[in-house]
Amino acid sequence: MTEIMAIASSTWRRTFRMKSVYFLVFCVIVLIASAYNYDVLSIGRNKELMMNVSLFLNTIAAVIVAISLTFEIPKELSSGVASTLLSKPLGRTQYLIGKLIGTIITGLVITGFITVGFMFVFNMFFEKVPVSMLQGHLMVMASLIPMSAIALFFSVLLPESVATIAATLAIAFSFMGTKLHNIKYVYGGIIPDLNLLDVRAEAVWGTNVDEMYMLMALVWGIAFSVFASSVASVVFGYKDLK
Amino acid sequence: MKKKTLLTHLIVIVVSIIVAGGLASDLAKKQGKICVSKGMEDSKNFLGLNRFAADVQWMLFIQYCGSINTVNAENAPIIYEKLDSILRKNPDFEQAYEMGALMLSVEAPKKAIDILSRACENPRLSRSWKLPFLAGFISSHHMKEKDYAQAERFFKMACDMSSPPEPYVLSALIRAKSKKLLAKTWKNGITVVDEKHAMLCSLIEYYSFSQKSYENPSVGGGVYPAGFGKVTIPERMLSLAQDLQTQYPSDQNIRKTLDKVKEDVFKGAHICDKCFTPYLAGEKFCSHCSSQVDPFGMCLKCGALKRGKFCGSCGAE
Numbered sequence: 001m002t003e004i005m006a007i008a009s010s011t012w013r014r015t016f017r018m019k020s021v022y023f024l025v026f027c028v029i030v031l032i033a034s035a036y037n038y039d040v041l042s043i044g045r046n047k048e049l050m051m052n053v054s055l056f057l058n059t060i061a062a063v064i065v066a067i068s069l070t071f072e073i074p075k076e077l078s079s080g081v082a083s084t085l086l087s088k089p090l091g092r093t094q095y096l097i098g099k100l101i102g103t104i105i106t107g108l109v110i111t112g113f114i115t116v117g118f119m120f121v122f123n124m125f126f127e128k129v130p131v132s133m134l135q136g137h138l139m140v141m142a143s144l145i146p147m148s149a150i151a152l153f154f155s156v157l158l159p160e161s162v163a164t165i166a167a168t169l170a171i172a173f174s175f176m177g178t179k180l181h182n183i184k185y186v187y188g189g190i191i192p193d194l195n196l197l198d199v200r201a202e203a204v205w206g207t208n209v210d211e212m213y214m215l216m217a218l219v220w221g222i223a224f225s226v227f228a229s230s231v232a233s234v235v236f237g238y239k240d241l242k
Numbered sequence: 243m244k245k246k247t248l249l250t251h252l253i254v255i256v257v258s259i260i261v262a263g264g265l266a267s268d269l270a271k272k273q274g275k276i277c278v279s280k281g282m283e284d285s286k287n288f289l290g291l292n293r294f295a296a297d298v299q300w301m302l303f304i305q306y307c308g309s310i311n312t313v314n315a316e317n318a319p320i321i322y323e324k325l326d327s328i329l330r331k332n333p334d335f336e337q338a339y340e341m342g343a344l345m346l347s348v349e350a351p352k353k354a355i356d357i358l359s360r361a362c363e364n365p366r367l368s369r370s371w372k373l374p375f376l377a378g379f380i381s382s383h384h385m386k387e388k389d390y391a392q393a394e395r396f397f398k399m400a401c402d403m404s405s406p407p408e409p410y411v412l413s414a415l416i417r418a419k420s421k422k423l424l425a426k427t428w429k430n431g432i433t434v435v436d437e438k439h440a441m442l443c444s445l446i447e448y449y450s451f452s453q454k455s456y457e458n459p460s461v462g463g464g465v466y467p468a469g470f471g472k473v474t475i476p477e478r479m480l481s482l483a484q485d486l487q488t489q490y491p492s493d494q495n496i497r498k499t500l501d502k503v504k505e506d507v508f509k510g511a512h513i514c515d516k517c518f519t520p521y522l523a524g525e526k527f528c529s530h531c532s533s534q535v536d537p538f539g540m541c542l543k544c545g546a547l548k549r550g551k552f553c554g555s556c557g558a559e
């Protein structure tokens with residue numbers, strides 16, 4: 001456990017030491033706020049625009065954080081950062097779990113900042129943020145969990161640059177929904193459907209999603225990431241590390 | 243990797259597939275109920291970009307609309323395509339349906355109706371009665387071959403969505419109904435003679451429907467008022483019946499219709515059989531056509547006007 005947390009904390013510490021992260025988060029919030037100026041151009045739809053922009057940019061932020069795994073892991077392996085841990089019998093699994101947790105926490109903090117920033121901006125220009133919008137953002141944050149697991153899977157399966165592209169495509173396509181609904185356990189168990197965590201349309205429309213659904217979706221995200229990271233761990237266990 | 247570690251891994255994999263897979267099928271079903279318009283949305287939702295992309299396209303569309311002078315045969319298909327793309331990405335976009343349909347209504351009414359029909363299918367827009375109203379209006383006013391049956395269907399939908407419906411929506415519904423009936427055969431082999439006759443038939447239909455909606459509001463889209471504007475529907479029917487009676491004194495179609503009005507609407511009401519003029523208590527002849535009427539409100543014993551339970555002149559009950 002201590003090894004896992006050590007890897008995890010080193011992951012988020014490194015990210016939060018970078019000043020550019022804060023600058024980017026600030027830029028995202030400014031972009032969200034700028035939607036207010038489009039009231040004439042959109043014939044009074046700037047409120048919906050601001051909501052849609054905030055949800056979309058927050059999703060992008062989550063994807064970027066998740067994808068960062070695909071170039072961090074190869075970099076760390078080649079620089080020999082965790083070589084002592086990796087030589088232990090259970091070390092490789094612990095390393096992967098640590099990286100996954102670290103990335104998820106990094107992502108939660110960043111998307112959390114964006115969510116709070118959006119709430120502040122929306123409150124300033126319009127009215128109190130509707131509950132549904134908060135739910136929409138929380139679900140975006142929850143989608144970090146399966147997204148990071150997808151990225152982890154590809155980062156051990158494929159070489160560096162290919163892994164980044166493959167993970168990005170896999171995440172992007174997971175939003176399109178699949179036609180596999182009828183194949184039980186393959187749908188959602190092996191092939192992820194990030195649509196399940198996408199309630200952004202409801203958030204903007206003002207439909208509150210019941211807590212049970214949100215909880216179940218969160219559990220699904222966790223269960224799926226356990227699957228993806230276990231497979232990654234098996235692959236990683238047989239990998240020849242120099 | 244040791245055998246034991248591998249086994250643990252495999253067990254974890256199988257268990258997580260079962261949990262995640264089971265949950266996902268459940269969630270997918272639940273989501274269908276929560277995200278009611280997702281099925282109408284373009285499934286090529288790359289990174290979940292759809293809604294945001296629709297907003298951007300909407301602003302570009304408005305720019306485009308600013309750049310053209312009029313909607314003509316040349317640019318109508320372009321406008322339709324742009325709208326179609328926006329609405330496929332965001333099927334909840336009420337404003338785009340409305341503005342798009344208004345722009346296309348004259349030049350490409352069929353396309354306009356196509357757009358509005360999609361709005362009517364979206365359960366999320368089930369309170370936006372203006373959209374089917376607009377579709378009905380376009381069907382009955384702008385189509386080359388005016389489709390009153392379609393217009394009636396849309397107006398009915400607009401009424402169902404708004405309870406109680408606006409008077410002008412109701413009157414549009416009744417008018418479309420009557421236009422549909424014109425020069426056609428109505429119930430019981432009655433051939434509709436003219437516009438007034440069609441209107442009367444349409445009002446009879448509407449009236450019985452309205453009565454039913456009072457008895458059981460859950461059947462239609464709620465309660466349908468038995469009047470709109472200043473006159474009630476029976477009043478309107480009465481004046482139409484009077485006109486038709488004078489205009490076509492010997493037409494069988496009119497005769498049958500008027501009989502039906504008496505039977506359905508004015509059963510037991512005190513109205514002259516010949517000319518449909520109401521008469522008052524104590525009157526023995528119609529004040530309009532002098533034909534004999536069935537008097538009421540009189541003492542059976544002495545013939546004086548009765549105001550209460552007992553006769554004021556002779557005291558009989």
Ligand SMILES: [Zn+2]
Pocket residue numbers: 514515516517518519528529530531532533
């Ligand atoms: Zn008379």
Ligand SMILES: [Zn+2]
Pocket residue numbers: 541542543544545546553554555556557558
């Ligand atoms: Zn008497």
